Amino acid sequence: MALAGVLFYFDWKFGWDATKAWTLPSVVVYFLLNGAFTYWIWFVEKSIVYVGERQGSKLEISTSTKKHTCIYYVKARYTTSADSSSWKEVTAEAPFTRWFSSDGFFVAKPFQQFLASEVPTIGEVDPSNVVEEIGRGSKTESGGVKVMNVDINSLNDVLGAIPKQPKSSGKPRRRK
Secondary structure, three states: OHHHHHHHHHHHHHOHHHHHHHHHHHHHHHHHHHHHHHHHHHHHHOOEEEEEEEOOEEEEEEEEOOOOOOEEEEEEEEEOOOOOOOOEEEEEEEEHHHOEOOOOOEOHHHHHHHHHHHOHHHHHHOHHHOOOOOOOOEEEOOOOOEEEOOOHHHHHHHHHHOOOOOOOOOOOOOOO
C-alpha cells in the first residue's frame, strides 16, 4: 500500500515521463510481497486467528468457511494449566446468522456466548457468557441416525419455570 502511495505521489508531482521507469519495478515488488504474504497466511499461520496464553493455559483458534455456505467453523486447540504438555482440541460450527442482525450488523454478545459455551478454556475465563441450550446440537451417529442431546434435568428446570395457566370455565367469551 505504501509502495503504491509513494509511486502515485511522485507521478502526480513529477509526471508520467519521470516515473514510468519506476512503475514496472514497483509492480514486481508488489507482487512479490503479496505472494510472500499469501504464502505466510496459507502455509505458516494455517487459518489461525488467535493465539494466547493466560496463567499457564494456552489457546489457539483457527477458523474457516466453505464456499456457498453460511456456516462458520471454529477449531480450538488448548492446554490447561494443570497439564500444559498435552493439547486438547474442540471443533464447533454455527451459522453466521446467529451473530448478525437482519440489517447485517455484527452483534458481539451471541458470538461471545458461542465461544464461551463451545471452548472450555474461554468458558472458564468468561463464565457469564456460557449458555447451556436444551437439545444443543444434534449429532449424526455412524449409521446416519440423528441423535438429540437433551439433558432431562435441564428440561425439567425449564418446564418447571413456565407459569401454569388458570383453567378456563369452558365457555367461549364474547367481545362487546
